[in-house]
Amino acid sequence: MTNIIQSPRExxxxxxxxxxxxxxxxxxxxxxxxxxxxxxxxQEIEKEYGMPIPEIFQTIGEKAFREKEKETISRFCQQKLKVISLGGGAFLQEEIREMCLSNCIVFALDISWDRWKERLNIIIDNRPVLKGRSIDEIEELFYSRQEIYSNHNSKLVTDDLDVEEVADYITESLKLAWDLYE
Ligand SMILES: Nc1ncnc2c1ncn2[C@@H]1O[C@H](COP(=O)(O)OP(=O)(O)O)[C@@H](O)[C@H]1O
Ligand SMILES: O=C(O)C1=C[C@@H](OP(=O)(O)O)[C@@H](O)[C@H](O)C1
Ligand SMILES: [Mg+2]
Structure with a gap:
């Protein structure tokens, strides 16, 4: 896909x-x-179907969800001046990786397995992909996904940072990079 957006700031x-x-x-x-x-x-997909992600997985299945995910990302990643959060499985699709990397600044959020494990209880109910898996299987999934997330323009390990600190760090580093470019 060609890069239709020229300025990094946009x-x-x-x-x-x-x-x-x-x-x-x-x-x-x-x-x-x-x-x-x-x-x-x-959230865009949830709005479209009028139901939460676990119900969407149950109703249409993961394959159809992945198609809808690709179609939705394709629509938004060609727009400028947005901040777009993908679902964690989106980058498994090569077409999604390509369209995001060619049109947008791709920022990877990283976390160690030990820190991530502490979060499992608060997230599992809304993550159908994790449901019914043992902790060992989830650990395997965690590590097997890391390679796809290495396709990025920038990365931050968030282990010792709260959400405000992460957002501030990213915002400031983006502004610095934009200033250097000009
Ligand atoms: N840096 C952080 N420190 C502590 N908790 C965090 C941090 N980042 C996210 N969380 C918490 O982790 C949970 C999952 O966050 P969410 O933004 O839904 O992740 P994702 O969209 O990557 O699945 C939320 O309860 C959120 O408040
Ligand atoms: O990694 C995945 O396969 C998924 C991640 C989820 O998004 P978050 O990464 O925001 O939880 C959501 O798209 C769906 O449950 C599938
Ligand atoms: Mg999310």
Whole structure:
């Protein structure tokens, strides 16, 4: 896909990373700090179907969800000046990786397995992909997904940072990079 957006300052910012790392929370905060509109791809799909993600998985199945995910990302990643948070499985699709990397600034949020484990209880109910898996299977999934998240323009390990600190760090580093470019 060709890069239709020229100036780095205008490019939309896309957050990627494993489920529960903070893409939705941080994306919303970064959007506020940059005065941009925020798009959460899962929330867009939820609006369209009028039901939460676990019910969408149950009703249409994961394959159809992945198609809808691709179609929704394709629509938003071609727009400029947005902050867009993807679902953690989106980057499994090569077409999604390509369209985001060619049009947007892709920011990976990373976390260690030990820290992530502490978050499992608060996120599992809304993550159908984690349901019914043992902790060992989830650990395997966590590590097997890491390679897809290495396709990024920038990355931050969030282990020792609260959400405000993460959002501030990202906002400031983006502004610095934009100033250097000009
Ligand atoms: N840096 C952080 N420190 C502590 N808790 C966090 C942090 N980032 C996210 N969280 C919490 O983790 C949970 C999952 O965050 P969410 O934004 O939904 O992640 P994702 O969109 O990547 O699945 C939320 O309860 C959120 O408040
Ligand atoms: O990693 C995944 O396969 C998924 C991640 C979820 O988004 P979050 O990463 O925001 O939890 C959501 O898209 C769906 O439950 C599938
Ligand atoms: Mg999310």
């Amino acid at each position: 490019k939309s910012i896309v957050f990627i990373g494993f489920m529960g790392v903070g893409k939705t929370t941080i994306g919303k905060l970064v959007a506020q700090k940059l005065y941009r509109s925020f798009i959460d791809i899962d």
